[in-house]
Amino acid sequence: MTTRTALIVDDEPDIRELLEITLARMGIRTLTAPDLSTARQLLSEHHPHLCLTDMNLPDGCGIDLVHWIQQHTPATPVAVITAYGNMETAVESLKAGAFDFVSKPVELPRLRELVNSALKLSEPEVQTRTSRDEPGLLLGKSQDICRLRAQTRKLARSQAPVFISGESGTGKELVARMIHMQGPRREGPFVAVNCGAIPSELMESEFFGHKKGSFTGAHESKEGLFRSANGGTLFLDEVADLPLTMQVKLLRALQEKAVRPVGDTREIPVDVRILSATHKNLSALVQEGAFRQDLYYRINVIELTVPPLRNRPEDIELLAQHILQRIATEYECPPARLSPDAIERLKSYHFPGNVRELENILERAFTLCDEEEITAADLHLGSPAPEPPADENNRDPAAPASAVSLPDGAMDLESYLESIERQAIEKALEATRWNKTAAAKRLGISFRALRYRLKKLGME
Template identity: 80%
Template sequence: MTTHTALIVDDEPDIRDLLEITLTRMGIKAQTASDLTSARKLLDEQSFHLCLTDMNLPDGNGIELVQWIQQHAPATPVAVITAYGNMDTAIQSLKAGAFDFVSKPVELPRLRELVNSALRLSQPKPEQDDAADEPGLLLGNSPQIKKLRNQTRKLARSQAPVFISGESGSGKELVARMIHLQGPRREGPFIAVNCGAIPSELMESEFFGHKKGSFTGAIENKDGLFRSANGGTLFLDEVADLPLAMQVKLLRAIQEKAVRPVGDTKEVAVDIRVLSATHKNLPDLVQEGSFRQDLYYRINVIELAVPPLRDRSDDITLLADHILERIAGEYECNPASLTKAALQHLQSYDFPGNVRELENILERAFTLCDDDAIDADDLHLGNGTPSSASSLNGDTGSVGDSSISVPEGEIDLEGYLETIERQTIEKALEATRWNKTAAAKRLGISFRALRYRLKKLGME
């Protein structure tokens, strides 16, 4: 069994003793240094699994040591001990490459969490290259995507908050998941939440949880997203959509590493890494006053930009093959391939909706193509996506009524269209005695399209 080693750098003997005793009780062999010079000498002589350094040292500061370790011992995670409440210093250390930080007075449970996370970085794991560790994540061989994969590997070793910028559909959540999977929290939960999809009146309860009976409808205790992500990663997508009142509470929760459930008087400690994203321009929103500047600086310690698909058109072939293979597997159909003309058509398209739009285009084309080959005409680029009901508007004979009555008042449009589609297919199957080939012809769609819809609607 490997004995873990740690270097403690602090000019206060009492702090060095406390940290050394704590690490020794965790089974870690600790060595100590009282200044930068002796710390560098020890790091030159041997390797460590972890370094803990105070910010203020007799011959320099902790950030200088972080920068030195980044150059000379990059495999060693280093955490900085900062003065209580000094978030500016903590953020500076994270930007310099620190793994994490802990504030004085040092809380031993928090210190143990930090140490355990750092030690997980030194555990051997399979080489993760070209996104082979998780199918579908960050696929591509373009220089932009290779650079992005390299950046995610580096950021995975840190606990610094990362802000992921990029257009809608470019894969920001995939990047966040990649950071999580390659980091020390990979065994913990990955919780993704779309901040714009939560009603403002339920937001505090959704994020922080609530106690039973704290408000009408609170029939049982609820953990909330922060506590559900404990030990793992919380990904806040479309963070720009948070109302100002919630931004204040979010900032406090991130800084204090604790949440207070609605209706409770006590705070609950949480150990999470926060990643966030939006397709909006946050600096502009800060200038307008609709996004808090202090929260912006807190979540944007490191910014990671995801390139749009139009800037990496060389990746379209690889992405399309992967998407078509996945679709064929999901709907138990023969795989389809793109003709040369279809591929050229895709590579010259602008893709305002990025990878998500490519997926939608290929899924639609998959159901319409003949002979397992998708041609340029099957792509319908720029024509929009037909609704479920309208794509069944072929020669249906006596399958359904010629007119459709729309119910009054508010309706669930997607559910309503799905019901119409389901009823139309059922009538076609009944009329042809459940002969799928004949039913497809009666509906004016391909046999593949019918199989796809049966699978999608759960009608098999």
């Protein structure tokens, strides 16, 4: 096993000695430098696996060394030691390309976590896997998507908070997952949460957890999202929907790297990387006072923009084939292919709902097409919905309109519609003595569509 080496850059002998002892106990050989010029020479000669540098040095600034490493030895992760509470300097170092930062006085458990994460970036497996332009979850050959993949690989080597912007349905969560999967936290959990889907009164408990009996209904303790993501990544989707009161508490958790569960008197340290996203204009919300400026600068250290699907039509055919294969596998149906006219129709479509809309269009076409090939007509792009039969006497006996009445009061529309569909399929199967081919014909759908619905509704 190759001995791992770390370079410590600090002009205070006591700090250098403390860091040397700590790393030596972790089995890491250390090199030390009291200034920038010595550090540059050691970096060139020894190519260490990790660099720890103080911010204030006799012949310059720690950020100057970060810039130098980015230009000359970019494979070396560098962490900056900052003054306590100086978040502006810490954020500046992350933007310059630092892997992470640690504040003085240095907390040894936090330092060990940082060092272990940084050393994972030097593992040959990571370097080999990330050296190629593997598509992973981000499929496509367009210039925009290739650039996005390269950016995710680069950002995976950092612990800097990343803000992912883009229209709804572009795949912001996929980008977040790619950053997580390619980084040193890949073996830890990836926890995604839609901030707009959590009731405001439960938000603090959801994020930070609570102690048993801390409020009415707290029948057992809960660890919360931050602790669930400990050692991994927490993805805050639709972060713009956080209420101002929660924004304050989130900012403190990010700055202190600790959370206080509801009903508890102590803070619990957490090691979490924060990725966030929204389709809204976050800077405009800051100007309007709807989003805190200090939190905005904390989560938006690096911004990554996901391009809309209409800007990369050359990727549509590849995406469509992948989606159709996934649908066929999921519902155990024969795969369908797109006809040339269907491909051209998709390429010319605007896709206001982006990749998510493409998935919906193809899933609908897959279930409704009668052949193994999906044509442009099967896509129903811009076509009006078919009119219901005018003659009530021609209504199929399997149709449940007269059998199911609309419930009183509040209802779950999706469950209600599924119950109607389930009843129609059951009646058609009973009427045809459970002959699926005849039942599909009786329902006016393809055999593929019936198999899809049986799988979806759990009626197999």
